[in-house]
Amino acid sequence: MALWIQISAGSNEPIYMQIVSQISEAIAKGEISAGQKLPAMRKLAAELVINPNTVARAYSELEQAGLITTKTGSGTFVNDPKLRTIDAANINILAERMDSIVARGINLGINASDLAAMFRGRVDSFINKSQKREKENERDST
Amino acid sequence: MALWIQISAGSNEPIYMQIVSQISEAIAKGEISAGQKLPAMRKLAAELVINPNTVARAYSELEQAGLITTKTGSGTFVNDPKLRTIDAANINILAERMDSIVARGINLGINASDLAAMFRGRVDSFINKSQKREKENERDST
Amino acid sequence: MALWIQISAGSNEPIYMQIVSQISEAIAKGEISAGQKLPAMRKLAAELVINPNTVARAYSELEQAGLITTKTGSGTFVNDPKLRTIDAANINILAERMDSIVARGINLGINASDLAAMFRGRVDSFINKSQKREKENERDST
Amino acid sequence: MALWIQISAGSNEPIYMQIVSQISEAIAKGEISAGQKLPAMRKLAAELVINPNTVARAYSELEQAGLITTKTGSGTFVNDPKLRTIDAANINILAERMDSIVARGINLGINASDLAAMFRGRVDSFINKSQKREKENERDST
DNA sequence: GTGGTCTAGACCACA
DNA sequence: GTGGTCTAGACCACC
Numbered sequence: 001m002a003l004w005i006q007i008s009a010g011s012n013e014p015i016y017m018q019i020v021s022q023i024s025e026a027i028a029k030g031e032i033s034a035g036q037k038l039p040a041m042r043k044l045a046a047e048l049v050i051n052p053n054t055v056a057r058a059y060s061e062l063e064q065a066g067l068i069t070t071k072t073g074s075g076t077f078v079n080d081p082k083l084r085t086i087d088a089a090n091i092n093i094l095a096e097r098m099d100s101i102v103a104r105g106i107n108l109g110i111n112a113s114d115l116a117a118m119f120r121g122r123v124d125s126f127i128n129k130s131q132k133r134e135k136e137n138e139r140d141s142t
Numbered sequence: 143m144a145l146w147i148q149i150s151a152g153s154n155e156p157i158y159m160q161i162v163s164q165i166s167e168a169i170a171k172g173e174i175s176a177g178q179k180l181p182a183m184r185k186l187a188a189e190l191v192i193n194p195n196t197v198a199r200a201y202s203e204l205e206q207a208g209l210i211t212t213k214t215g216s217g218t219f220v221n222d223p224k225l226r227t228i229d230a231a232n233i234n235i236l237a238e239r240m241d242s243i244v245a246r247g248i249n250l251g252i253n254a255s256d257l258a259a260m261f262r263g264r265v266d267s268f269i270n271k272s273q274k275r276e277k278e279n280e281r282d283s284t
Numbered sequence: 285m286a287l288w289i290q291i292s293a294g295s296n297e298p299i300y301m302q303i304v305s306q307i308s309e310a311i312a313k314g315e316i317s318a319g320q321k322l323p324a325m326r327k328l329a330a331e332l333v334i335n336p337n338t339v340a341r342a343y344s345e346l347e348q349a350g351l352i353t354t355k356t357g358s359g360t361f362v363n364d365p366k367l368r369t370i371d372a373a374n375i376n377i378l379a380e381r382m383d384s385i386v387a388r389g390i391n392l393g394i395n396a397s398d399l400a401a402m403f404r405g406r407v408d409s410f411i412n413k414s415q416k417r418e419k420e421n422e423r424d425s426t
Numbered sequence: 427m428a429l430w431i432q433i434s435a436g437s438n439e440p441i442y443m444q445i446v447s448q449i450s451e452a453i454a455k456g457e458i459s460a461g462q463k464l465p466a467m468r469k470l471a472a473e474l475v476i477n478p479n480t481v482a483r484a485y486s487e488l489e490q491a492g493l494i495t496t497k498t499g500s501g502t503f504v505n506d507p508k509l510r511t512i513d514a515a516n517i518n519i520l521a522e523r524m525d526s527i528v529a530r531g532i533n534l535g536i537n538a539s540d541l542a543a544m545f546r547g548r549v550d551s552f553i554n555k556s557q558k559r560e561k562e563n564e565r566d567s568t
Numbered sequence: 569g570t571g572g573t574c575t576a577g578a579c580c581a582c583a
Numbered sequence: 584g585t586g587g588t589c590t591a592g593a594c595c596a597c598c
Contacts, residue, residue: 008242009355011238011242013242014356014596014597014598015597015598016597016598021246021249022249025249025250025251028251029251050598051597051598053597053598054597054598057597057598090250091250094243094246094247094250094260095260095264097239097243097246098243098260098261098264099167099264099268100163100167101236101239101240101243102170102261102264102265102268103163103166103167103169103170103171103268104166104170104236104239105236106170106171106268107166107169107170107207107209107223107226108226108228108232108233108236109223109226109227109228110228110236112265112266112268112269115265116258116261116262116265118236118237118240119240119244119258119261119262120258120261120262122237122240122241122244123244123254123257123258124254126241126244126245126248126254127254130248156572156573156574157573157574158573158574182584182585182586183585183586184584184585184586192574192575193574193575193576193577194576195574195575195576196573196574196575198586198587199573199574201586206348208373212585212586212587213435213582213583213585213586214440214581214582214583214585214586214587215581215582215583215584215585215586216582216583216584216585216586217584217585217586218585218586227371227372227373229369229371229372229373230369230371231350231369231371232371298587298588298589299588299589300588300589305526305529308529308530308533309525309526309529311529311533312528312529312530312532312533313529324569324570324571325570325571326569326570326571334589334590335589335590335591335592336591337589337590337591338588338589338590340571340572341588341589343571349533351533354570354571354572355570355571355597355598356570356571356572356596356597356598357569357570357571357596357597357598358569358570358571358597358598359569359570359571360570360571365533365535368533368534368535369535370534370535370536374534375534378527378530378531378534378536378544379544379548380437381523381527381530382527382544382545382548383434383548383552384434384437384438384439385520385523385524385527386545386548386549386552387432387552388447388520388523389520390552390556391447391448391451392451392516392517392520393451393454393455396549396550396552396553399549400542400545400546400549402520402521402524403524403528403542403545403546404542404545406521406524406525406528407528407538407541407542408538410525410528410529410532410538411538440581440582440583441582441583442582442583476583477582477583478583479582479583480582480583483582483583
């Protein structure tokens with residue numbers, strides 16, 4: 001399995017947080033199963049072209065959250081996946097961020113339906129990329 | 143009109159950003175109309191019990207976003223929305239922020255159409271508030 | 285490469301603006317090229333014997349102008365000029381600044397064609413410096 | 427003679443300074459001659475829709491510079507017009523401001539000849555407005 | 569090491 | 584009264 005982690009340098013979200021989010025959500029969704037070995041920190045750092053300390057911090061946060069365990073000398077492994085639910089708190093945060101974007105768009109003079117259409121477009125392009133990636137992965141593993 | 147701005151000290155979002163968001167949303171909703179004077183920096187700072195420099199920074203961001211104009215010695219005023227232009231750079235920034243939200247939503251396990259519907263809902267509630275506000279203004283001025 | 289920035293304390297122009305002007309002119313002339321790292325805020329502040337916040341403000345203005353990008357923890361870098369877009373708002377601001385100069389020149393008694401010629405001269409000298417710089421860079425990299 | 431003073435609210439130059447510049451240059455050019463009465467401060471303030479204190483400050487600066495004299499109860503009068511020359515200092519300031527604009531334009535991606543053409547355009551539009559105003563003045567005085 | 573945010577308090581320029 | 588600038592110094596987050 002190739003690495004699905006994508007970091008965006010321009011984002012406000014710190015790099016280590018992007019890694020934490022993506023790994024923890026992948027675990028929650030079952031894309032990574034219990035007992036599976038995560039990529040070595042240095043390899044991951046090399047692949048993402050970031051500082052190894054940054055990956056170390058991400059793994060450390062994940063371990064503190066109880067999601068993974070590092071065994072010195074052999075690697076880092078996924079713990080028993082606790083089931084996650086879409087909780088109200090996360091939805092609320094998302095809604096607030098959406099409100100902020102809506103206000104910004106309206107202030108820029110974009111009308112309501114254009115704004116919604118634009119968002120729909122971003123969602124679609126996101127889905128398309130994901131599917132493309134999945135196909136590539138299938139082909140790679142064949 | 144009382145002051146509607148509410149800041150939460152414990153939040154991850156910096157104080158000046160909370161002010162920026164709330165004022166720009168208020169402008170987008172029409173709660174503050176063009177030409178209206180914003181509270182004086184020092185007064186607002188005193189009311190929110192924060193440093194005047196923090197308010198100054200928020201106002202400065204709003205000015206650079208083209209939403210307000212400061213006239214030294216007389217105050218800070220909301221710009222005419224007609225003066226605002228939709229330029230490519232701003233659209234791109236908006237698109238990036240949308241992408242970030244989409245990724246977050248998908249990571250949370252929300253499917254694509256639910257996400258788009260949710261956004262559409264936020265836009266609609268935004269518009270409804272604006273229209274309600276307009277009606278009240280009409281009634282007040284009658 | 286030594287530090288070329290020179291600030292004059294007695295000037296009417298605020299210090300942070302002097303820094304903004306000098307850096308943005310240096311970028312326009314190609315004296316600093318895309319991807320290059322600017323001096324760290326605190327180091328520059330120490331060298332110019334001013335407060336780090338003043339440098340921070342200058343860098344912040346440059347970032348909002350789209351000329352540089354700051355990456356927390358690693359530094360501040362000059363953007364790729366190709367990423368910059370010519371939008372209507374910026375053109376309008378430029379036009380206003382030109383109008384201000386024209387009025388000033390006319391008030392000083394300079395006639396219209398002399399004024400235009402003078403401006404043309406400034407543009408040419410600007411371009412010449414850029415080209416000279418490019419040639420030096422070519423020779424250096426040979 | 428109508429009032430030729432034009433103030434621009436959006437300018438960085440303070441209003442009182444704009445008045446000082448325009449009156450002093452008008453005196454230098456002989457558009458206002460010695461002994462002539464300047465408009466009353468309150469009338470000028472009303473016409474320009476600004477605070478009377480601002481006009482008072484401008485007149486006060488002009489008096490301190492020895493260009494005008496206020497006689498309480500009768501008005502403000504132009505002193506003997508000292509001849510002014512276009513001095514090097516002013517030209518240098520103008521050149522610096524031009525350089526700043528050139529850098530900004532180049533940074534925005536505008537090429538050299540477009541930039542010069544744009545400036546030429548602003549000069550022309552300035553001249554046209556002046557001539558139009560002169561014609562109106564002629565018609566008014568007929 | 570880097571930048572980001574905030575405070576406290578000062579002085580100035582402008583209307 | 585208004586906003587604009589600058590300093591000194593603190594604490595935090597990130598790489």
